[in-house]
Amino acid sequence: MSRLGDRLATFGGARPDALALAPGQRQRYLAMGLVLIATAAVSAAAASFALAMALRAPVWVAIVVGLCWGLVILAIDRMLVVGMPRQPKARANVWLALPRVALALVIGVVVATPLTLAVFEREITAETEVMALEAKQAFEEELAADPRYDEIPALTASVAAQRALIADGGRAALEADADYVAAQAATAAAQAAYDEANRVWLSELDGTGGTGIVGDGPITQSKKLDRDGKLAALEAAKAAEADAKAQAEARIESGSVAAVAQAEQTLDEDSAKLERLTAARDLEAARYDAAADESDGMLARLAALWRIGERNGMLAFAHLMIALLFVCIELMPVLTKTLQNLMAPTAYDEVAKITDDTIVAAERERAAERLRSARDESAPRLDVAEYRASLRRESGRRVAEAFVARQEEAELAAVDEWADQRAPFIATRAVREWEQESDGASVASTPNRA
Numbered sequence: 001m002s003r004l005g006d007r008l009a010t011f012g013g014a015r016p017d018a019l020a021l022a023p024g025q026r027q028r029y030l031a032m033g034l035v036l037i038a039t040a041a042v043s044a045a046a047a048s049f050a051l052a053m054a055l056r057a058p059v060w061v062a063i064v065v066g067l068c069w070g071l072v073i074l075a076i077d078r079m080l081v082v083g084m085p086r087q088p089k090a091r092a093n094v095w096l097a098l099p100r101v102a103l104a105l106v107i108g109v110v111v112a113t114p115l116t117l118a119v120f121e122r123e124i125t126a127e128t129e130v131m132a133l134e135a136k137q138a139f140e141e142e143l144a145a146d147p148r149y150d151e152i153p154a155l156t157a158s159v160a161a162q163r164a165l166i167a168d169g170g171r172a173a174l175e176a177d178a179d180y181v182a183a184q185a186a187t188a189a190a191q192a193a194y195d196e197a198n199r200v201w202l203s204e205l206d207g208t209g210g211t212g213i214v215g216d217g218p219i220t221q222s223k224k225l226d227r228d229g230k231l232a233a234l235e236a237a238k239a240a241e242a243d244a245k246a247q248a249e250a251r252i253e254s255g256s257v258a259a260v261a262q263a264e265q266t267l268d269e270d271s272a273k274l275e276r277l278t279a280a281r282d283l284e285a286a287r288y289d290a291a292a293d294e295s296d297g298m299l300a301r302l303a304a305l306w307r308i309g310e311r312n313g314m315l316a317f318a319h320l321m322i323a324l325l326f327v328c329i330e331l332m333p334v335l336t337k338t339l340q341n342l343m344a345p346t347a348y349d350e351v352a353k354i355t356d357d358t359i360v361a362a363e364r365e366r367a368a369e370r371l372r373s374a375r376d377e378s379a380p381r382l383d384v385a386e387y388r389a390s391l392r393r394e395s396g397r398r399v400a401e402a403f404v405a406r407q408e409e410a411e412l413a414a415v416d417e418w419a420d421q422r423a424p425f426i427a428t429r430a431v432r433e434w435e436q437e438s439d440g441a442s443v444a445s446t447p448n449r450a
Contacts, residue, residue: 008033013082013337018352025348028340035333036077042329043111044070050114053298073107077333080104084334086341086349097338101331108330112323117301119322120308123315127304139288149281155274162267183237183244190237194230201227 005026010016012032019026048066051057057065080100087093117124143149201223309316345353 005030008037011078012036013078014348015352015355018348018355021355022346022348022351025346028348032081032333032336035336036074036081039077039330039333040070040074042115042326043073043107046111046114046326049118050298053114053117053301055297073111076107077104077330081333081337084337084341086345090342093338093341097334097341100334101338104331104334105327108327109323111330112326113302114298115326116319116323117298117305120305120315120319123308124301124304127308128300131300131304131307136288139285143281143284146281149277152274152277152281155270155277158270159267159274162264162270166264166267180241180244180248183241187234187237187241190230190234194227194234197223197227197230 006016009019009026009029010033012029012035014025014029019029044066046066047069048062051062051065052059080103084093084096084100087096201220204220204223305319309319
């Protein structure tokens with residue numbers, strides 16, 4: 001077989017010494033090595049896509065970092081597989097596999113997320129655009145309802161009005177003068193009265209109305225007189241309107257200078273305030289737009305995918321299946337190793353166990369031999385040391401006995417010397433005490449005889 005195959009089998013967890021004696025298991029470990037490499041490749045692709053999508057990294061940076069991430073996942077997966085030796089009991093194999101399966105599951109979810117987003121990229125992109133528009137509309141509505149900017153419409157209208165007033169030279173609209181408006185109303189009423197009187201006179205004259213008699217009779221003359229009166233009133237109203245207009249224009253002209261000055265002052269104040277409020281609002285809008293441009297990262301795409309799944313059950317099912325597919329790919333090495341450990345031992349397992357037992361037995365024999373050799377080499381030295389220790393113990397015992405004997409003799413001699421020195425004093429004191437007792441006894445007996 002090729003050297004590459006041997007390396008892949010070793011990479012898959014096979015021992016070269018045991019595999020050489022059980023070549024039938026070579027394909028299994030070769031497949032395990034290929035699975036580990038495939039899992040690492042999937043992880044590298046997921047990491048590259050995540051960097052390009054979330055961080056908008058350049059393609060070459062995403063590829064380099066993705067390869068590094070793939071190597072990390074490869075090392076972790078190989079550690080999980082190699083660190084699962086066969087146990088004698090099935091329960092022990094299961095308990096040994098549980099934490100590794102949990103870790104592989106976490107890694108699988110992390111790896112599957114970017115790949116799932118890549119599969120549904122078109123749908124997610126469209127949904128993120130919809131979400132961005134909805135968020136933009138909500139922000140604009142919130143900004144429009146912000147009480148800080150309630151004055152902007154009124155200030156805008158005021159600025160436009162003041163500019164129009166200044167452009168007109170400060171002259172107010174003629175229609176705003178009350179006297180002129182009243183004169184116009186009077187003229188309109190006089191015109192309506194004249195039109196009605198003229199209609200009545202003409203209908204009476206041609207016989208289409210009134211009495212129905214054609215001709216200029218007395219009734220027609222009376223209608224004509226009424227019309228002439230209404231005409232005079234109309235002409236008077238028009239004259240009054242012209243006079244009111246002249247007076248209004250004079251008043252407007254006289255107040256135009258003051259109006260322009262006031263309008264300019266008001267315009268400056270309102271323009272400054274409007275500019276300040278508009279700048280603040282535009283700044284908030286610009287900040288929001290800048291944040292919105294950066295809001296198409298992984299979290300936004302996950303939210304978009306979730307929203308699509310809520311609306312479309314089939315897409316949600318497809319999302320789940322694809323995610324499970326990538327998770328299963330990540331779990332495959334650990335699950336495969338767990339199933340192998342739960343199966344009956346293969347020839348490779350038996351050879352590996354025999355090899356290990358042989359190595360352990362040989363090492364134990366060598367250790368026992370080294371221990372025996374060390375004991376044989378150290379026995380004479382131990383005997384000499386024990387003999388020297390016994391001599392030291394005997395010498396110490398004799399020295400202690402001699403010391404105790406001498407000490408006893410010295411103490412007895414000191415007691416004898418003390419007794420020789422203190423004996424006369426003790427005897428004298430005893431005689432004195434006896435004499436005192438005798439004198440006391442004789443004095444006590446004399447009165448009794450008396």
